[in-house]
Amino acid sequence: MPKPHLALLAALLAAFGIQYFSDRIDPYYLDVLTGIGINVILAVSLNLVNGYTGQFSLGHAGFMSVGAYLSAAVTMFLGPKLLGDDGGTAFQQGALFLAALLAGGLSAALAGLLVGVPSLRLKGDYLALVTLGFGEIIRVIFQNVEVLGGALGMNGIPPYTNIFWVLAFVAITVFVVTCLVNSTYGRGFLATHDDEIASEAVGLNTTRYKIVAFVIGAFFAGIAGGLYGHFKLTITPTGFDFTKSIEIVVMVILGGMGNTVGVILAAILLTLLPEVLRPIAEYRMVLYSFLLIVLMLVRPQGLFNFRFGKARG
């Protein structure tokens, strides 16, 4: 394996290169690639929680929405004041967008901490229910806050998301998650997943590990939300309901819990599949669901799972 820092640098340069030549790429492909990138960020970050640490969270779309709304609020409300009437230079816009994304990520991380501290003492189904409930609460809150557009959502978000930002954050997410789980400290996530009692018996603070995984996962979900908002230019509370969370969970399961490469491939596959199936129009979702069932029957441990030998209880 190449040195992770060099790989990250190479990926950032590649992202910049693709951005530089993006004029010559069919906009449709750029859009699909952007969608893939955002889903990869979501799936890889959720994999830290659901895969490596073994906690079943159904609230990822909730954290995504926190990031989407917060970052959109920064660029829409603060942007005009900071950049002036002419909209500012490209560099100023980039700096504002980066600040907005980080604000979105950090607020999502804070939300992750607030949800995680009380609920991560729960296990399995109970935790899944609490996180599901959290996602719905967030959605209802955004639906009722008039400043953020209420049920209509926010419109006219500036189109700051481009292929550079998406690929750069894909690279950063993969880098952070990979380095984290491969570090001595990060082995604790896997240990917590394997056996909580044994982990505590050797002196791991499993609750803290779960919260750290949850907060980092939420942070990147918030970043993905910010990218999503400035890509679609409009966000509504219903866009982040629990079906979105389940979509991300499916990517993680299909990729093989706790396998970053597999989860990336699954996120690509599941984003492309609806696009590829577009010609058959109304049967698209039927076939999509059918393929999911087949995949689950044939490879229940995940399509690309090599580390975890068998599904574990």
Place this chain on the structure above:
Amino acid sequence: MLTVSDLSVSYGAISALSGISFRIEQGSIVTLIGGNGAGKTTTLRTISGLLRPKAGKIEFLGEDITRLAAHRIVARGLCHVPEGRMIFSNLTVDENLAMGAYLLRDHELIAKNRDYVFSIFPRLKERLKQMAGTLSGGEQQMLAIGRALMGNPKFLMLDEPSLGIAPRLISTIFEKIVEINRNHGITILLVEQNANLALEVSQRAYVLETGRIVMQGESKQLRADPQLKATYLGG
């Protein structure tokens, strides 16, 4: 070294331990024996902070550890090898051992502990890169004990080390337990269903029955006790 006084634990409405007390002297091997559901595992889990007692007090090296979190208790040198060989099956043998030294920061000490573990269980050295889940039952038990030793414990609690292990390996593992105690002065609290074996290696024993200590004394004397013989030692 360890003093447990009037310890009571319950799972909801069901009482698992009703006021047990015992003392363990430094350097000894003490065993808790008793049938299923007597409260042996509950006792160990409460001492190591995995369960919270309803009443009572646990003192380790003169300090009250009753309400401490599990990882803080480990940091004080009291390590628990849980029942059923709870190893990290998706980590390699090497990574399992590294987790055992989780609380240590001194790399020289970690390397020394590793050599020590390999000197006791040479088999683990041969299997370093293997996934722990693919080890045999006996090897997993060796790994569980080895992992505990990585943390430099002063006091080791072993829960049913003979459970589900090939009979040939059981005597090996018990020899190693005695070796760990004798050569390195690690005090051991041993929970065992195999009372014969437990009384053979220990100096002192407590017999638990439905959450109470019903008998205690020197292991040698208990082995000769007719009542205990009839109940636990197979006649």
